[in-house]
Amino acid sequence: MKTLTWSELDDNARDAALARPAARADAALREGVRTIIEDVRDSGWDALCAHAERIDGTPPKRIAVALAAEDARRRLTTEQMRAMQLARANIARFHDAARPADLSIETLPGLTVRKLWRPIDSVGIYVPGGTAPLFSTLMMLAIPAKAAGVPNIAVVTPPRPDGTLDPAIAVAAELAGIDAIWSVGGAQAIAALAFGAGDIPRCAKICGPGNAWVAEAKTQVAAMAGGPAIDLPAGPSELMVIADGDASPEIVAADLLGQAEHDASAQVVLVTTDATLAKRVAALLPELAASLPRRDIALASLDNARIIIADSLAIAADIANLYAPEHLSLAISDPDALLPAIRNAGAVFAGALAAETFGDYLAGSSHVLPTDGGARAWGGVTVHTFLKAMTVQSVTPAALRKIAAPAATLARIEGLEAHARAAEARLVTQNAGATA
Ligand SMILES: NC(=O)c1ccc[n+]([C@@H]2O[C@H](COP(=O)([O-])OP(=O)(O)OC[C@H]3O[C@@H](n4cnc5c(N)ncnc54)[C@H](O)[C@@H]3O)[C@@H](O)[C@H]2O)c1
Numbered sequence: 362m363k364t365l366t367w368s369e370l371d372d373n374a375r376d377a378a379l380a381r382p383a384a385r386a387d388a389a390l391r392e393g394v395r396t397i398i399e400d401v402r403d404s405g406w407d408a409l410c411a412h413a414e415r416i417d418g419t420p421p422k423r424i425a426v427a428l429a430a431e432d433a434r435r436r437l438t439t440e441q442m443r444a445m446q447l448a449r450a451n452i453a454r455f456h457d458a459a460r461p462a463d464l465s466i467e468t469l470p471g472l473t474v475r476k477l478w479r480p481i482d483s484v485g486i487y488v489p490g491g492t493a494p495l496f497s498t499l500m501m502l503a504i505p506a507k508a509a510g511v512p513n514i515a516v517v518t519p520p521r522p523d524g525t526l527d528p529a530i531a532v533a534a535e536l537a538g539i540d541a542i543w544s545v546g547g548a549q550a551i552a553a554l555a556f557g558a559g560d561i562p563r564c565a566k567i568c569g570p571g572n573a574w575v576a577e578a579k580t581q582v583a584a585m586a587g588g589p590a591i592d593l594p595a596g597p598s599e600l601m602v603i604a605d606g607d608a609s610p611e612i613v614a615a616d617l618l619g620q621a622e623h624d625a626s627a628q629v630v631l632v633t634t635d636a637t638l639a640k641r642v643a644a645l646l647p648e649l650a651a652s653l654p655r656r657d658i659a660l661a662s663l664d665n666a667r668i669i670i671a672d673s674l675a676i677a678a679d680i681a682n683l684y685a686p687e688h689l690s691l692a693i694s695d696p697d698a699l700l701p702a703i704r705n706a707g708a709v710f711a712g713a714l715a716a717e718t719f720g721d722y723l724a725g726s727s728h729v730l731p732t733d734g735g736a737r738a739w740g741g742v743t744v745h746t747f748l749k750a751m752t753v754q755s756v757t758p759a760a761l762r763k764i765a766a767p768a769a770t771l772a773r774i775e776g777l778e779a780h781a782r783a784a785e786a787r788l789v790t791q792n793a794g795a796t797a
């Protein structure tokens with residue numbers, strides 16, 4: 362793990378300090394994903410089964426949630442069930458409240474423009490499950506999709522070796538109102554949702570995070586002719602912590618390891634104004650990682666980690682805006698004072714008590730967030746992700762008399778005579794009606 366002093370770095374060294382792990386954009390991975398997608402697009406179910414068996418050892422299967430959840434509920438403890446219900450309630454509360462209202466205004470008397478929100482007809486949801494069954498991600502996507510009123514939701518997740526559904530995923534699906542789940546993962550699952558394969562329906566939009574294979578597949582299908590929309594670039598997890606001298610090194614290290622344990626390609630970065638804290642966290646990270654069940658993943662991810670010493674919190678905020686992390690923790694004594702300077706981050710955790718883990722599971726906002734610098738232009742998943750705005754105009758005769766001539770003038774400036782005549786034709790009809 363590198364410790365760097367920001368003021369000593371030139372521009373190239375700063376770019377290198379904030380670079381994402383190279384493995385995420387590997388050329389062989391891109392080519393492998395392209396082959397899978399083209400095969401599934403061109404040959405459908407047979408190609409899907411071939412790739413699923415080659416990569417994950419089993420063909421896709423449709424699993425009915427009601428049946429799986431009945432058995433799964435018996436496998437979960439009361440405490441586990443209660444925690445999942447609390448998460449469901451908080452996520453639903455946040456997304457129900459975030460549903461946007463329709464808008465109707467008169468831009469001129471009698472010229473009414475409305476903005477009406479409509480759910481997307483069909484959405485594919487990817488639930489990661491390669492190294493851990495992320496039932497929480499199912500909740501973070503299906504609950505806002507339901508809040509938006511999406512009528513057709515297809516859920517995919519990687520298969521388990523025995524062909525059953527992970528109990529927590531089954532219960533999360535039931536709590537979120539999902540009927541069925543396809544056990545298929547990786548780029549092949551994204552291709553199936555993008556173009557349809559067998560009974561897996563083609564979806565207008567694909568949402569959800571995943572490893573580099575999944576993230577790359579979403580980018581590729583979205584760029585293809587006839588391909589779906591996607592939510593956002595949501596690849597391997599990232600956390601930047603900005604810490605001052607008051608921060609607890611143990612808590613900072615714990616938060617960093619929380620994201621490092623997701624994936625060898627995950628990236629965690631500490632930016633601190635305190636060189637002593639930097640040293641302490643650098644020593645703690647490998648020490649605390651050693652006792653984790655997923656230590657191999659966490660230690661591999663720590664190879665991508667950085668500790669950056671900044672001269673001030675204002676400079677730390679500039680570094681965060683340059684990096685645009687998926688998650689940004691403000692482990693500082695006055696987080697609200699720094700918040701106005703933060704422009705680029707998927708989700709911010711303000712103050713020592715606001716654990717990133719709370720956001721992952723039960724604070725209420727979705728944990729599906731932009732990675733790889735996507736936070737410069739994207740926010741995380743919200744109810745808006747599953748809605749689109751449709752505008753409607755209506756015009757009274759009085760408004761028509763005010764706008765037809767200027768509209769025709771504007772059309773003629775662009776040399777579009779047919780547009781001009783379409784505006785004026787209404788005046789003629791209206792005048793004829795008035796004199797008849
Ligand atoms: N950004 C976010 O909002 C967010 C949220 C949750 C999780 N995540 C990330 O999701 C990821 C989950 O990763 P995961 O691996 O556990 O599950 P995953 O479901 O994303 O990926 C597993 C699938 O990848 C495919 N795959 C793996 N290696 C392959 C290879 N060599 N060739 C072809 N296909 C291959 C397989 O089909 C496998 O089923 C992590 O990186 C985690 O950090 C991100």
Ligand SMILES: N[C@H](CO)Cc1c[nH]c[nH+]1
Pocket residue numbers: 495497498597598599620687721728729730
């Ligand atoms: N931190 C992940 C997003 O990067 C989400 C997650 C799911 N489970 C635990 N964490």
Ligand SMILES: [Zn+2]
Pocket residue numbers: 598619620623721
């Ligand atoms: Zn997490």
